[in-house]
Amino acid sequence: MTDWFTDAQALWLTIKLACLTVILLLLIGIPLAWWLTKYQGRLKPIFEALVALPLVLPPTVLGFYLLLAFSPDSWFGQLWITLTGEQLVFSFSGILLGSLIYSLPFVVQPLMAGFSQLGHQYGQVAASLGVPPVKRFVFLILPLIKPSLISAATLGFAHTLGEFGLVLMIGGNIPGETQVLSIALYHHVEMLSYDKAHNLALVLLCFSFVSLTLLYKFNKPFYSNDKSHRTSNRNQNSAVD
Amino acid sequence: MNNLHIKIKNSHLNLSIDTSLPLSQGIVGVFGKSGAGKSTLLRVLASLEKAATEKTVLKKHGFEKNAEHTITWQQQEYNNVQAEQNPCLLQTQQAQLFPNLTVLENLEFVLKYSNWAKQTPFTIEQVIQWCGIEHLLTQPSISLSGGEQQRVNLARSLLCGKPIILLDEPFSALDWNARTQLLSLLVQLQQDYKLYFVIVSHSLKELALCSQHILVIDNGELVQSGSTTELIDKLTHASSNSEIDSGSKTDAGFSNQTRFSTLTLTNPVALTEYHLTKWQLSDGDKNLVIYTKGSETTRSESKGSENIGSESAGCESKNLDNKSSKKLVTLDANRVSLSRQANLDTSMLNHLEANITDITHIEHLVLVTLNVQGQTLYAEISLLSFSNLNLQLGETVFAQFKAL
Structure with a gap:
């Protein structure tokens, strides 16, 4: 197995991990963010803190607890083995589950910001017009927060790309299974093969740069609250009253 | 008789009204000062203000339990239905067109997704013509002026198919000419299609041109109710009669209405x-x-x-x-x-x-x-x-x- 092949494998693994993470997180994050925006109970700060926790926690701390939880000795690791027949630690499923938790705030927070900025006025208008809740959500609310959806997906993707500490803790460095780009890069540096490290670093840099550029290019809100300058200039009908 | 009976008692919303709106007689006008509770009344009628909010207040402040929303229309009670099941549609003063859609898409959205759209008695082309918005159809709804938005909003409400349309200052951004035209459109629709309208306005002239019956609301309470001709006479002469019944609440804010x-x-x-x-x-x-x-x-x-x-x-x-x-x-x-x-x-x-x-x-x-x-x-x-x-x-x- 050549180094070139393992690097390509690491690249593929990274993209697969990032894509799966984003898809799953959007599926989880959209309902979660919607619910959390509407929820006004006493426990709201606790839920918000739980969602935001991976932002401030060192990845190694998170990785350490996940390693303990995923190990075949724990009840969760046991359960996973009985359900799937595989163990979680040092497996692709393990790092996928880890990145879901790790990247959760990067997806949920832009969505929550989108939902709360939108408010409930358009939902109420649609409700009064006789549009049932599910149709309102799918055909009105989601299109209205499209900019936030794009932000959430891009941030989740870019953040998963650069994941290191957590993957190292719970996934280790197994080529083709858990060796993602950042870990392969670290491996090359440890081996003092700086040329290969350069290549991988450049790939990661380009990926992050391109995804952020695309985000800012397409993430233009189509509505603004301040359109008073237009209305005042145009069509000022003199009251004939 | 197609009367809409309402019995609302809600200390949280400061609203206490027990009356019936004679919708079958014609358009019903709601008149009152700003802050009198007109808009809140319409929001309650359209199920956008829940009696349920009272429960949370009850828990927090220990208010006595006196919230009651009873709305009866054609022998059916609509007390705690969701807004989409309520036969009343609320159209607010701010048009609130869906900003991500064009004018035409806004109208089609209602036809496509509203539960009531099957009952819409007219076609989208008719409504577009009546409201005079042919030239706006392809424009994004956020690019419209306030008056244009209100025209489109009326078109959207008409297409929804609900039988009762509650209009909260619907034409405030239009000039008087356009306003009178749309008001006469409402009267025509009421007669020809058995659509029912309740219109909130602070302009008695507007109500004089379209409504048959007027409710006067002050401080969340119904202070007067009667036929338009009677009430307009009373209200515009309020200041001349002020010596006679200065104690009456009605006079307070309406004496400045021009005769x-x-x-x-x-x-x-x-x-x-x-x-x-x-x-x-x-x-x-x-x-x-x-x-x-x-x-x-x-x-x-x-x-x-x-x-x-x-x-x-x-x-x-x-x-x-x-x-x-x-x-x-x-x-x-x-x-x-x-x-x-x-x-x-x-x-x-x-x-x-x-x-x-x-x-x-x-x-x-x-x-x-x-x-x-x-x-x-x-x-x-x-x-x-x-x-x-x-x-x-x-x-x-x-x-x-x-x-x-």
Whole structure:
């Protein structure tokens, strides 16, 4: 197995991990963010803190607890083995589950910001017009927060790309299974093969740069609250009253 | 009888109303000062304000349990239904068109996704024509002016298919001309399609032109309810009667309403070359004519097909059919002058022979009530002219005013 092949494998693994993470997180994050925006109970700060926790926690701390939880000795690791027949630690499923938790705030927070900025006025208008809740959500609310959806997906993707500490803790460095780009890069540096490290670093840099550029290019809100300058200039009908 | 019975008692919303709206008689107007609870009442009727909010307040502050929302329509109670199941649709003053869609998409959205859209009695093309928004269809809804948004919003509400439409200051951003056209559209729709409208306004003139029944609300309570002609008389004379019933709540905020008369005009004849229309004040007497600006009858005769409307009014709405031979107009009392002789050497186009039926002194002015072929006309003149003319009850005078 050549180094070139393992690097390509690491690249593929990274993209697969990032894509799966984003898809799953959007599926989880959209309902979660919607619910959390509407929820006004006493426990709201606790839920918000739980969602935001991976932002401030060192990845190694998170990785350490996940390693303990995923190990075949724990009840969760046991359960996973009985359900799937595989163990979680040092497996692709393990790092996928880890990145879901790790990247959760990067997806949920832009969505929550989108939902709360939108408010409930358009939902109420649609409700009064006789549009049932599910149709309102799918055909009105989601299109209205499209900019936030794009932000959430891009941030989740870019953040998963650069994941290191957590993957190292719970996934280790197994080529083709858990060796993602950042870990392969670290491996090359440890081996003092700086040329290969350069290549991988450049790939990661380009990926992050391109995804952020695309985000800012397409993430233009189509509505603004301040359109008073237009209305005042145009069509000022003199009251004939 | 298609009456909407409402019984609302909600201390949290400061609303306590128990009445029934006679929707089958015609459009119902809701009048009151700002902050009187008109909009809140409509929100409750449309199920957008839940009695459930009361529960949380109850828990927090220990208020006594006195929240009650009972809304009955055609023997069915709509107390805690979701807004989408409620037969009432609320259209707010802020148009709140969906900003991500074009005008046409906004209208199609309702037809596609509303649970009630199957019952919409007319086509999207008809509604677009009535509301005069043909030229706006492809535009993004956020690029419209306030008045255009309100036209589109009315179109969207009409397409929804719900039988009762609650309008909260629906035409506030439109000029008076466009407003009267849309108000007469509402009257036509109410008659032809059995649609029911409740309209909130702080302009009595607006209500005079469209409603049959008016509720007056103050501080969350119903203070008066009655037929439009009765109530408008009462409300616009509030200040003159203030000595008599100064204790009554009604007078408080409405005395500054300008006095005006509402006249019914029939049999229009267009004078196209002068851009005027000649109307008859009564069916019987052919000599009683009134001129109004604009030659409107040409529009209804040509079925409005090629009429895209003048710039000032945006795009004029078309009447539903050709039988628009009747029209309601309002006339401010201070625009009417009185003369003892039929003075035809004047630029005033309208002069009507009238009988004085009442004379009221209001501060430094005199309000003269006149009877013209059974219709009431008010003239507000100065104390000086009043004493110069030495007007007496029962006398015949000539009321003059410019083309309306």
